[in-house]
Every structure is written in C-alpha cells, then in structure tokens.
Amino acid sequence: MALYNDIVMEHFLNPKNVGEMENPDGTGVYGSPVCGDMMQIQIKVENDVITDAKFKTFGCGSAIASSSMATSMIIGKTVEEALEVTNKQIIDELGGLPPVKVHCSVLADRAIKNAIYDYAQKNGKTYAALEGYDPNADDDEDEHGAVEE
Amino acid sequence: MRNVYLDYSATTPVKDEVLKEMIPYFTEKFGNPSSLYDKGLEAKDAVTHAREQVAALINAEPREVFFTAGGTEADNWAVFGVCDKLKDKGNHIITTKIEHHAMLHSCAFLEKQGYEVTYLDIDKDGRVDLEQLKNSITDKTILISVMMINNEIGTLQPIKEIAEIAKEYKIIFHTDAVQALGNVPIDVKELGVDLMSMSSHKIYGPKGEGALFIRKGLRISNYLHGGAQESGKRAGTENLTGIVGFGKAAELARINFDEHVKHCSSLRDYLVERILNEIPDTVLNGTMDGRHPGNANITFKYIEGESILLLLNQFGISVSTGSACSSKSLEPSHVLTALGVPVEMIHGTVRFTVGDFTTREDIDYVVDSLKNIVTRLRELSPINEKKGW
Numbered sequence: 001m002a003l004y005n006d007i008v009m010e011h012f013l014n015p016k017n018v019g020e021m022e023n024p025d026g027t028g029v030y031g032s033p034v035c036g037d038m039m040q041i042q043i044k045v046e047n048d049v050i051t052d053a054k055f056k057t058f059g060c061g062s063a064i065a066s067s068s069m070a071t072s073m074i075i076g077k078t079v080e081e082a083l084e085v086t087n088k089q090i091i092d093e094l095g096g097l098p099p100v101k102v103h104c105s106v107l108a109d110r111a112i113k114n115a116i117y118d119y120a121q122k123n124g125k126t127y128a129a130l131e132g133y134d135p136n137a138d139d140d141e142d143e144h145g146a147v148e149e
Numbered sequence: 150m151r152n153v154y155l156d157y158s159a160t161t162p163v164k165d166e167v168l169k170e171m172i173p174y175f176t177e178k179f180g181n182p183s184s185l186y187d188k189g190l191e192a193k194d195a196v197t198h199a200r201e202q203v204a205a206l207i208n209a210e211p212r213e214v215f216f217t218a219g220g221t222e223a224d225n226w227a228v229f230g231v232c233d234k235l236k237d238k239g240n241h242i243i244t245t246k247i248e249h250h251a252m253l254h255s256c257a258f259l260e261k262q263g264y265e266v267t268y269l270d271i272d273k274d275g276r277v278d279l280e281q282l283k284n285s286i287t288d289k290t291i292l293i294s295v296m297m298i299n300n301e302i303g304t305l306q307p308i309k310e311i312a313e314i315a316k317e318y319k320i321i322f323h324t325d326a327v328q329a330l331g332n333v334p335i336d337v338k339e340l341g342v343d344l345m346s347m348s349s350h351k352i353y354g355p356k357g358e359g360a361l362f363i364r365k366g367l368r369i370s371n372y373l374h375g376g377a378q379e380s381g382k383r384a385g386t387e388n389l390t391g392i393v394g395f396g397k398a399a400e401l402a403r404i405n406f407d408e409h410v411k412h413c414s415s416l417r418d419y420l421v422e423r424i425l426n427e428i429p430d431t432v433l434n435g436t437m438d439g440r441h442p443g444n445a446n447i448t449f450k451y452i453e454g455e456s457i458l459l460l461l462n463q464f465g466i467s468v469s470t471g472s473a474c475s476s477k478s479l480e481p482s483h484v485l486t487a488l489g490v491p492v493e494m495i496h497g498t499v500r501f502t503v504g505d506f507t508t509r510e511d512i513d514y515v516v517d518s519l520k521n522i523v524t525r526l527r528e529l530s531p532i533n534e535k536k537g538w
Binding site: 059 | 491
C-alpha cells in the first residue's frame with residue numbers, strides 16, 4: 001500500500017548524516033531545484049579514508065532516503081572504495097525504489113562523486129575512477145523513469 | 150491518530166443518505182431499466198427520478214441530461230461527438246492550457262488526426278483572456294471548450310461571457326463543470342452553455358458515474374454505440390446504483406448549497422490565513438476572487454511537495470501536490486506552469502481542498518502539523534532565502 005518500502009521510509013523519516021560542515025574537505029552538489037531535486041554532500045577525509053559525510057537535499061522522499069543511505073555507505077570507506085559505489089548499490093541497500101525514482105539514486109551517486117572530485121582538486125589527488133570525470137555533465141536527464149532492474 | 154482528509158477535489162466520500170438510496174438497487178430493485186416488466190419499470194423510474202434530480206441542480210430539462218460513466222467520458226463524448234458531427238464544417242478547436250487531461254489528451258489525440266487545437270493562456274489570476282479567445286476564432290472553429298473551475302487552483306472562468314462569444318460566432322461551447330458542480334451556482338440556461346460535463350464522485354456520490362448536459366436541439370454524434378439507452382444517445386445498460394446515487398447527491402447538493410459553500414469557504418479562508426501568517430515563505434497560487442469554495446493551493450518555498458505529502462500522510466493528513474516527483478510522468482503541474490509559477494516553486498506546491506466533513510479542529514491540526522513538517526524539511530534543504538534557489 002505504501003509508496004515506498006520500510007527501509008526507504010525509515011531513511012526518509014529519520015535521515016542519517018543531515019547537515020553542513022564548517023570545513024569540509026570536499027563538497028559536491030548535483031541537480032537543481034528546477035529539476036525537482038538537488039543534493040549537497042560534504043565529506044571529511046583523513047589518510048584517504050572518508051571519516052564523515054553530511055548531506056542536505058531538496059527533493060522527494062526517495063531523494064532524501066537516497067542521500068541518507070549514500071552518505072551512510074561511504075563513511076569509513078577509502079576514497080577509492082567510495083568511488084566504486086554505484087547508484088544500483090544505493091538502490092539495493094534501500095531494498096529497491098519505484099522505477100520512476102531510480103534517478104534519485106543517480107543523484108546521490110553523482111553528488112558523492114562531485115564531493116570526491118572537489119576533494120581531489122583541492123588536494124592535488126588523482127583517482128583512476130575520476131579520469132575524464134565532468135562534475136557538471138548532465139546524465140540525470142537520461143535516468144528519468146529509467147528502469148535499471 | 151487523527152485522520153484529516155483535505156483532498157475533496159480528488160474525490161469525496163459517499164454520504165450516508167446517498168448510500169441508503171443506492172442499496173436497494175443492488176439487491177431487490179436490481180432490474181434492467183430496459184426490461185418491460187415491473188422490475189424493469191421500477192428501475193427505469195429510478196433513472197428518470199435521478200435525471201430530474203441532476204437536471205434540477207443545473208436548471209436543465211431532464212431530457213437534456215445524459216448519464217455517462219463519469220466526467221472523463223462526458224468530456225470525451227463532448228469533444229469527439231462535436232468533431233465527428235461537424236467534420237465537414239471545420240477542424241479547429243479552442244480550449245485552454247489548464248484543462249483536465251480528459252480534455253487535453255482528447256485534443257492531443259485529435260491533433261494526430263489532423264485537427265488543429267488552440268490552447269488559450271491564462272493570466273496571473275488564472276483566467277482566460279476573452280480577447281485572445283476572440284482572436285483565435287477562425288471560420289474552421291467548431292468547438293470552444295473551457296472548464297468552469299480549475300481542479301488545481303480553483304479559478305472560476307467567465308463562462309457566461311465565453312458562451313456569448315461562442316454564440317455570436319455560432320460555435321458550440323462545452324464546459325467541464327466537474328469541479329464546479331455543487332460548488333458554484335450553475336444555471337445552464339442563464340450561462341448559455343451547449344454542453345457540460347459533470348461527475349458524481351466530486352459531490353458525495355459514487356464513483357464511475359457522471360453526465361453530459363446536451364442543450365435541447367443540439368445534435369452531436371454518439372460516442373458509445375450499442376443499445377438504445379439514454380434516448381439512443383449513450384449505449385450500455387445503465388449503472389443503476391450509480392445513477393441513483395448521483396441523483397441523490399445532486400439533490401443534496403442543491404438543497405445544502407448555501408450551507409456547503411459557507412462551511413467550505415470559511416474553513417478554507419481560515420486555513421489559508423493561518424498558513425500564510427504562521428509559516429514563512431509561503432505563497433497562495435491563484436486569486437481568492439472567484440474561487441472554488443474549498444480550494445487552497447499553496448507553495449512552500451525551498452522544499453518539495455512529495456516530501457510534504459509523505460510527512461502529512463504520517464500525521465494522517467491527505468492532500469495532493471503539483472510536484473513533478475509525485476506524478477507518474479515526472480512532469481510538473483501544467484496548470485501552475487500556465488499560471489507562470491516558476492518550476493522550482495511548483496515542486497513545493499500543495500493543494501488542500503476542504504469539504505462538508507472538515508472541521509475547524511481539523512484545520513488547526515493540519516496547520517500545526519505543517520509547521521513542524523515545513524521546519525523539518527527546510528532543515529534538510531540546501532536552499533533557503535539567504536542562499537537563494
């Protein structure tokens with residue numbers, strides 16, 4: 001009967017890692033209010049390990065739940081490991097999203113990559129997974145309504 | 150937990166008096182109105198009575214009322230019936246950008262068949278411009294269709310003036326009165342409409358029932374083909390219980406009209422006033438002047454409508470939103486777009502509609518819950534007044 005499953009609802013109603021940092025090591029923003037969802041993810045990195053992540057999201061229930069899940073997934077991971085997180089994994093951890101909401105997970109995935117990209121730029125780091133990466137590339141468009149499962 | 154339903158424009162509960170009228174027609178009075186024995190005639194009488202009840206609500210003659218399976222069928226019948234009947238006369242339809250999808254998608258279908266459709270704009274109050282309407286008329290125009298009251302922003306259109314223009318140019322005028330029925334006075338003779346769509350479930354009647362008013366003397370092609378029901382104009386065994394329920398609901402709407410309008414508008418005004426005064430960065434969409442008595446359409450800046458809807462649902466409150474995220478198509482509301490509301494604000498829009506069963510305590514509970522929800526979502530949002538959109 002519900003629009004979302006229990007895991008998604010739990011992350012929507014009690015989102016983890018909400019907030020903004022004073023001195024983040026990297027900040028990533030993806031989406032825009034015009035599109036209906038916008039996410040900001042910030043990370044703290046120590047010795048190449050993501051020690052903390054915070055998010056702020058304008059968007060629907062699944063966008064907020066995806067932000068909460070995505071930030072939870074990358075805390076404790078090395079930067080390299082965090083770069084391997086895919087939107088599919090975010091969906092799986094959430095126990096599935098309705099097909100029209102898949103793009104919310106893409107948003108979270110892109111916001112993470114943008115935060116790491118920002119960290120890499122500021123600290124002169126290079127990661128194989130970010131080679132040729134364009135933080136402004138708009139691939140969300142293609143994901144609207146896409147069924148990935 | 151309290152349960153507060155504030156989505157009366159989506160649908161309404163069937164009133165007890167209505168249900169009571171319907172029940173015998175499921176069981177002992179189950180006859181087919183076309184049958185010639187007593188059981189059939191008894192059912193036929195019930196349909197006749199319901200037709201009189203619906204006609205009385207709109208000051209029509211009973212023979213001008215044709216029952217359909219709801220507002221969508223009535224809209225489809227009106228547009229396709231006119232287009233087929235007048236296919237040798239022209240191929241141009243004038244309607245508005247804010248019609249219900251029953252009209253817009255019918256027009257889109259006709260465009261693929263070679264028809265031309267003009268979609269009128271609306272001004273900042275949500276009304277069509279009569280000059281634009283006049284200027285859009287060509288010698289190929291066969292139908293003007295403008296909804297009486299919009300379902301999202303509740304704006305009442307200048308129906309009488311539009312009907313006069315249509316008459317002047319000898320063009321058939323249809324109005325979708327699904328949201329207007331029972332909420333504003335409707336006198337088809339005084340308004341001068343040719344065709345008018347109605348729905349039962351918006352006025353505390355059952356779902357799956359509606360009617361098309363066809364002014365006497367006007368001929369349009371049939372839409373459903375088969376038996377000779379509804380004077381040979383709408384085939385299919387009558388939805389007896391639905392028709393009986395619609396009839397009773399129409400009668401109650403007529404009798405309780407003043408009380409209903411007063412009740413809804415006072416609670417709606419109270420809701421709007423409390424929200425705009427007590428929750429910062431909120432905007433009312435559409436004008437309060439000439440509006441559906443129960444409708445409030447409000448943008449909550451910097452947050453998104455589906456999130457608001459989901460959290461209100463957690464408090465037992467039912468509303469709807471114009472946000473794209475809540476629609477299956479992921480398209481933001483076409484009505485708010487036409488009204489000129491910026492897209493980022495459309496995403497944060499909620500429609501509340503109060504009805505006969507709404508109480509002042511319900512409104513207080515909704516506003517108090519909203520304050521909590523809006524604060525919570527704004528804390529989550531990366532956008533605020535300082536940062537801008």
